[in-house]
Amino acid sequence: MLRAAVDAGADAVYIGLKDATNARHFAGLNFNDRQARQSIAYARDRKVKVFMAINTYAQPDTMHRWHRAVDLSQELGVDAVIAADIGVLAYAANKYPQLNLHLSVQGSATSVKALEFYANEFGVRRAVLPRVLSLPQVKQLAANSPIDLEVFGFGSLCIMAEGRCFLSSYVTGESPNTFGACSPASAVRWEETDSGRESYLNGVLIDRFAADEKAGYPTLCKGRFRANGEQFHVLEEPTSLNTLQLIPELDKAGIVAVKIEGRQRSPAYVSRVVKVWREALQDYRRTQSAFTVKRDWMDALGSVSEGAQTTLGAYSKPWQ
Amino acid sequence: MKLSAGPVLYYWSEHKLREFYQQMANLPVDIVYLGETVCPKRREILPEQWVELGRQLAASGKEVVLSTLTLLECRADLAQVKKMVDNGEFLVEANDMAGVQLLIDHKLPIITGPAVNIYNHETLQLLHCKGLVRWVMPVELGRDSLASIVRRADLGDAVQTEVFASGRIPLAYSARCYTARAYNLPKDNCQLKCLEHPGGMVMENQQDQELFVLNGIQTMSGYEYNLIHELDTMRRIGVDVVRISPEPEGFAQRVEALRRALDGEPPAAQALLASDQCDGYWFGRPGMERCHAQQEVSAC
Known part of the structure; x- marks a missing residue:
């Protein structure tokens, strides 16, 4: 590398x-x-x-x-x-x-x-x-x-703002500050369901993908969530x-x-x-x-x- | 231990803010933090008016601290922090190292808020040498880290320790305004939409789990933090101040419950945490977990 x-x-x-x-x-x-x-x-x-x-x-x-x-x-x-x-x-x-x-x-x-x-x-x-x-x-x-x-x-x-984001530790217990990792791979789980392929982070659903969609890594800030009555990439797209x-x-x-x-x-x-x-x-x-x-x-x-x-x-x- | 009311993290109207602080004067809190810490566009109350409000609260017996912006992006933001630092009357809480440096420049006592990263005793000791008199533990740390930091720093009464113990946890800050984004508005023309969400905007996942709360550029925990059961542990560790973060509903009841618990009354009616509360961080676990509800906290 x-x-x-x-x-x-x-x-x-x-x-x-x-x-x-x-x-x-x-x-x-x-x-x-x-x-x-x-x-x-x-x-x-x-x-x-x-x-x-x-x-x-x-x-x-x-x-x-x-x-x-x-x-x-x-x-x-x-x-x-x-x-x-x-x-x-x-x-x-x-x-x-x-x-x-x-x-x-x-x-x-x-x-x-x-x-x-x-x-x-x-x-x-x-x-x-x-x-x-x-x-x-x-x-x-x-x-x-x-x-x-x-x-x-x-x-x-x-x-x-880096150094001030605790989203990862809130869900997984490990953050960039404390552990040097965000949305760590050890917390990731994939599931195939009738409604699509689902990505989880420590048991929390981050996104759900249709068969024709490319399934991205479940980084917490890049999932599809609901806010203000809409479902979308509330924080950021991948x-x-x-x-x-x-x-x-x-x-x-x-x-x-x-x-x-x-x-x-x-x-x-x-x-x-x-x-x-x-x-x-x-x-x-x-x-x-x-x-x-x-x-x-x-x-x-x-x-x-x-x-x-x-x-x-x-x-x-x-x-x- | 003293009880403090943290700065209001949400965008409230001037009327709501004034009403809130009028009520505060009669509540059993010892310390009140005043000021805008999240978004420089929130100007319902201006820096000089915060100082005036501080005088009123001080007159009713409260210790007043002025709190400052967390994410500084331009000179105007820095000027706003400077204005608070220069108030000439009250202690100031810095939520960014710029605030810390301004306090050092003026040889003033320093209080650091939860967004200043003090993760170990060596950091605490250095900042003590620069004038630190009180620090709020970063929210993602827990009791074991805290006990270790306080013991190893060995600063006695020279630096007070404060713990964020109640309310939605501030988890992240961004250049992007998520409230404006949810309305499909650019940040520069946000139309002050946060005013319509005095408790923030809930963000759920596709399984209806309330994951986060959007508060402009700040992202908060979906569950409210509640450490009312942990006051004895805090006392043993040497915590000096317990912070309640203002929420739009039920603030007075929470203050009174915490005050009773601080005065030694066991929180019998709250044997378990409510389903929309969490305490995981305190136990060294994922923040969103509810550990007090478990039989064996250590196995949580």
Whole structure:
């Protein structure tokens, strides 16, 4: 997976350890110490940076795991640690003043003052913005931010402010903050019934699909429910975020990096998406104001998107 | 332990809000949180009017705290928080790290609401050094985590602990307004539809289960949280304040029931939780579960 991203042209790759210290806590993902060392060497040899995600919220009785993840990151010599928990950031900043710290999207910082807190207290140098700001709001924030900003460019569309969504723990007991997982696979159940194929999350019906419909993963915020007398995707349709067309605006705003979600995906997905983005960024560098999104990029990204639809999400005001 | 009334999370008319707080003056709550915490478009009562209302409640013996916006999206939102921080009279509850930073800038005492992520003792200790005097536990945490945080932080009386114990649980915040979406309206032209839903808009699944309640950009629990049976445990852990979150119906009765329970009267009439209530989070379980109703809570 990491190799797929490196080979396809990513500038930096996020990795996480095999435990609940990062927000992609799923079977088969993430690294043990030895794999992490090998992967970092692979990326380094190709001048690609490695960021260690330690971005869940630490539990009091097991804080040593988060500390250990920070210690290991320092030892491995990663290019940055990305964290959200104030206790974890404090530990890293105190123990390793030279360690480059980024604020995870789970830190939910959406304003200059919130960013200031993390910059002042822990010397955080970059923050990933939650997917709740419109493009003009991103620009305004970037113009005044005390630190570098990174935004989500492509992947799943979290529609709630990250780090502040407890829908998953309300239904399953496990949330991104506490466990590093949303709508976890262990809670999913499928049932074939006379009224269609039903998807459940911890026994709660999320959606029901007719025979000719593509049945999507039962992410809590993307099911069909009833509100105000209608049955529809009350919170959001199964779509993916795709911001290729915003590249010029994001660049002009001074956004230093766009983030592509990849760790829950196949190497083929990662490779395809990263290649398209690399090509688009290079094309933009060359063409600047004449930049246009190419049809085959959109087709390539559309074919790997959830529900085969893409959206600009909160960057676009009408979405809100 | 003290009893607090959290900020009104719904969009109520000015008339309803004023009536509600008039009644509050005579209810046995010790602390009242005032202010808009969900949507900056809800301006039935403006920041300076909240302060005025605070003075009236303070005059009737309540401790008043001004509460602030949770999701800040633009400079105007930040300015609204700043206005509350600059009130010059009352303590302020920050629901976002921006509010925390503004309080630090002004060297003011900090109270954090449930949307500020304090998940461990090291976070609590650091914020204490910055001026934290009270924190509300994040809603998805339970008694075991809380006991551990309080014990390990070992801050004694320096920081008070408050638990959200009654009312629909605020679960998520979004750039999108779900109430406007349910009316097929854009957020920019929402026509203030939330005013028509003083208890939010129920969202059911296709099996008629009330899963969530939509409250503008906020998503709340479909069931109401009720920890009235857990006050003894809270006392043992060292909880200082128990919060009731305002609901449009039955608020006075819930306050009185909690007050009686706090005063030591066993909640005999409520041996089980009602079917539209939940307490799972407190027991380290999925939030929507009803654990008190089980024979063996530990097996719930």
